[in-house]
Amino acid sequence: MSKENAAMERRVSLITLGVADLERAAGFYEALGWQREPSPEGVIAFNLLGQTLGLFPLDKLAEDIGVPVEQLKPGGSTVTLAQNVRSVEAVAELLQAAEAAGGRVLKPAQDVFWGGHHGYFADPDGHFWEVAFNPFSPLGRDGAFQWGGGAS
Incomplete structure (x- = not known):
């Protein structure tokens, strides 16, 4: 990869929040008027302007990152x-x-x-x-x- 291709583009595509209770967290954002997007089981996503907010169980997020849950x-x-x-x-x-x-x-x-x-x-x-x-x-x-x- 050349040096000019290694630059990170100036955008955030996905913001993921680790949550204790997936449905409770989704209900909160739905009560604010956001709409769920079709997502794989265990993940809830809300499309925003130019990015997506994802909700993911806290323990699964820690596992996905590869750190102890206490670190989150x-x-x-x-x-x-x-x-x-x-x-x-x-x-x-x-x-x-x-x-x-x-x-x-x-x-x-x-x-x-x-x-x-x-x-x-x-x-x-x-x-x-x-x-x-x-x-x-x-x-x-x-x-x-x-x-x-x-x-x-």
């Missing part, structure tokens, strides 16, 4: 997922929807130091989600986000 830290991760929304008001609305679906609001909707508006929730397995309105990076017509507003 649901709810204690240093990773946060984020969804940018189209308005300040939509931040509180999505946080309320997440709470109604069984999530836990960690930080209510509020202005943030960088000039936007955001809040955080945890899904039933403790995965952290930020909900943000960023006036400096407006969403494209199709809902795509790109830092600095370069979305289509």
